[in-house]
Amino acid sequence: MSDIILETKGLTKHYGGVHALEDADFQLQRGEHVAIMGDNGAGKSTFVRQITGVEQRTRGDVIFDGEPVSFAGPLDAREAGIETVFQTLALADDLNVPDNLFLGREKTKFDWLGPFRLLDYKAMREDTMAGLVKTGVKIPNIKNTIANMSGGQRQCVAIARTATFASKLTIMDEPTAALGVQETAQVENIIRTLKDQGESLILVSHNMRQVFDLVDRIIVFRRGRIVANLNKEDTDGQDVVAYITGAKTGAEYEGAA
Amino acid sequence: MSDGSEGTGGLTFDKSKRSWPNELNVFGALILIIIIFEILGAIFMQQSLLFDTRDRFDSIFNEARLRIIIIQVAIIGILALGVTQVIITAGIDLSSGSVVGATAMIAMSFAQVAEVNGAMNPKAIFGPSFLDLPVVIPIIVGLSVGTLAGFINGLLVAYARIPPFIATLGMMLFARGVAQWWSLGNPVSFPTESYAKIGAGMMPVIIFLSLAVLFHLIMNYTVYGKHTYAIGSNEAAARMSGINVPRHLMLVYMIAGGLAGLAAVILTSKNLTAQSGMGLSYELEAIAMAVIGGVSLFGGRGSIIGTVIGALIIGVITSGFTFLRLGAFYQEMVLGMIIVGAVALDQWQQQRAAARA
Numbered sequence: 001m002s003d004i005i006l007e008t009k010g011l012t013k014h015y016g017g018v019h020a021l022e023d024a025d026f027q028l029q030r031g032e033h034v035a036i037m038g039d040n041g042a043g044k045s046t047f048v049r050q051i052t053g054v055e056q057r058t059r060g061d062v063i064f065d066g067e068p069v070s071f072a073g074p075l076d077a078r079e080a081g082i083e084t085v086f087q088t089l090a091l092a093d094d095l096n097v098p099d100n101l102f103l104g105r106e107k108t109k110f111d112w113l114g115p116f117r118l119l120d121y122k123a124m125r126e127d128t129m130a131g132l133v134k135t136g137v138k139i140p141n142i143k144n145t146i147a148n149m150s151g152g153q154r155q156c157v158a159i160a161r162t163a164t165f166a167s168k169l170t171i172m173d174e175p176t177a178a179l180g181v182q183e184t185a186q187v188e189n190i191i192r193t194l195k196d197q198g199e200s201l202i203l204v205s206h207n208m209r210q211v212f213d214l215v216d217r218i219i220v221f222r223r224g225r226i227v228a229n230l231n232k233e234d235t236d237g238q239d240v241v242a243y244i245t246g247a248k249t250g251a252e253y254e255g256a257a
Numbered sequence: 258m259s260d261g262s263e264g265t266g267g268l269t270f271d272k273s274k275r276s277w278p279n280e281l282n283v284f285g286a287l288i289l290i291i292i293i294f295e296i297l298g299a300i301f302m303q304q305s306l307l308f309d310t311r312d313r314f315d316s317i318f319n320e321a322r323l324r325i326i327i328i329q330v331a332i333i334g335i336l337a338l339g340v341t342q343v344i345i346t347a348g349i350d351l352s353s354g355s356v357v358g359a360t361a362m363i364a365m366s367f368a369q370v371a372e373v374n375g376a377m378n379p380k381a382i383f384g385p386s387f388l389d390l391p392v393v394i395p396i397i398v399g400l401s402v403g404t405l406a407g408f409i410n411g412l413l414v415a416y417a418r419i420p421p422f423i424a425t426l427g428m429m430l431f432a433r434g435v436a437q438w439w440s441l442g443n444p445v446s447f448p449t450e451s452y453a454k455i456g457a458g459m460m461p462v463i464i465f466l467s468l469a470v471l472f473h474l475i476m477n478y479t480v481y482g483k484h485t486y487a488i489g490s491n492e493a494a495a496r497m498s499g500i501n502v503p504r505h506l507m508l509v510y511m512i513a514g515g516l517a518g519l520a521a522v523i524l525t526s527k528n529l530t531a532q533s534g535m536g537l538s539y540e541l542e543a544i545a546m547a548v549i550g551g552v553s554l555f556g557g558r559g560s561i562i563g564t565v566i567g568a569l570i571i572g573v574i575t576s577g578f579t580f581l582r583l584g585a586f587y588q589e590m591v592l593g594m595i596i597v598g599a600v601a602l603d604q605w606q607q608q609r610a611a612a613r614a
């Protein structure tokens with residue numbers, strides 16, 4: 001088995017005449033935590049959407065876990081083992097924690113009943129508890145609806161999906177953008193837990209402190225292209241900002257932007 | 258996980274944030290309304306609404322009135338079971354009453370007897386080969402016509418992306434037109450004996466309550482129910498979770514249509530005739546039952562139990578006003594106020610919950 005969990009080659013996305021993503025070559029090692037940074041509209045979210053199958057790429061290859069993949073939709077990606085925590089919370093407010101974790105892939109009994117097959121509440125509850133323990137997420141009552149939870153708890157529920165389904169890669173798109181200081185700390189703790197457990201992670205973030213706190217490597221996007229690939233030890237905040245704003249461009253990416 | 262109530266970031270579990278089952282509120286409202294009628298009855302009529310006040314020892318309740326209360330809401334209640342599911346997906350179904358009208362005409366045409374008093378059935382729609390058919394045929398026709406109407410509603414809402422209000426408003430007008438065109442406004446009468454049994458006596462109530470139990474179980478214990486709530490709660494999340502939202506919406510609207518078809522069969526069987534005006538404004542009463550029962554028009558919240566209690570509230574109010582010998586117009590005024598009150602209460606609770614979260 002290869003040590004590279006995810007690789008993209010020449011990944012490109014055009015929206016009509018807009019070149020949102022151009023020739024992105026990217027590699028992620030197993031167990032590595034990588035941050036993707038860049039200004040608004042630099043192509044970060046576009047890059048994530050091509051990997052997770054939310055959109056279909058214009059051209060290029062995505063190799064996941066040693067296999068070239070082409071996901072028809074986010075569910076395909078999920079089934080392959082890529083778990084995404086979206087910027088906007090993809091949770092149903094009126095459902096409780098296990099319902100949300102298992103939404104779209106419920107554990108069921110009597111499958112011959114088709115859409116009316118029965119839910120296996122007990123199994124889902126047990127798996128939810130196991131997933132929460134694994135991530136260190138504490139939710140007082142998993143039977144509470146999401147509507148009754150704080151923003152931090154909701155984001156934790158979204159992240160706990162990762163652990164519940166033993167995914168191979170987690171992608172988080174601005175997981176703390178909408179959270180307060182305390183809740184952000186809570187989410188960051190969970191990300192550290194994932195690191196300790198050898199979970200691979202792509203973190204899209206604007207928060208420089210958070211990025212330097214949590215990841216091994218930083219990829220900078222600018223105007224649809226990757227312009228820098230920096231090890232955390234070899235760089236600092238000012239350096240990263242220079243790449244983001246275009247004052248500097250990585251040696252191997254000269255001529256790219 | 259039971260080692261404390263504290264979250265990782267020091268968040269604590271606030272007991273006041275626990276959700277209180279909404280059905281209890283609705284049930285409380287039902288009890289309150291009954292008490293009000295009992296008090297008014299004691300003052301003005303020297304009688305009780307629900308209890309047996311005569312000198313008979315074999316019953317506590319006034320069974321005749323209880324029977325009337327539930328039988329007068331049973332048929333619209335069947336519609337409300339479907340409408341509830343549509344509203345939970347954050348949709349609306351304005352067409353159910355007119356679908357009852359159209360289905361009534363069409364289904365009844367397949368349920369007619371050949372001879373009335375020794376002569377050919379004067380109201381026969383089709384030729385002799387379509388008379389005296391086995392009872393299963395009009396039932397299947399009724400269910401199919403209703404389901405077809407729901408299928409079209411579903412196509413319009415889920416695939417053509419037409420807002421449910423407009424799509425079902427169109428179906429409401431269209432189906433009423435079909436009902437009038439079918440026999441050019443003439444009633445369709447004289448059903449076979451076996452067809453007349455479907456809606457006789459307490460049958461509508463038995464069918465209504467059985468279906469209520471069935472759909473309560475479906476909404477709470479099956480994937481269908483879970484996805485219905487999920488779509489109404491956050492359609493984008495449902496889609497991202499891999500739920501085939503359009504296909505599911507199709508199914509929900511088809512079930513609602515099928516229930517309207519069934520209601521039409523029961524109604525025509527009970528009345529022994531079909532008229533093009535049947536089911537007029539039933540859609541609004543069905544929506545009222547759901548809304549009074551705590552089903553949120555914003556989707557995601559509500560239950561079959563709530564709707565059944567909502568139906569009972571409407572039944573009690575209707576019977577109560579008759580019991581107090583007050584005109585039907587007062588009853589409509591009060592119902593109007595209760596509907597607005599129920600939604601206002603729901604809004605207020607939502608805002609309070611949002612402020613706490």
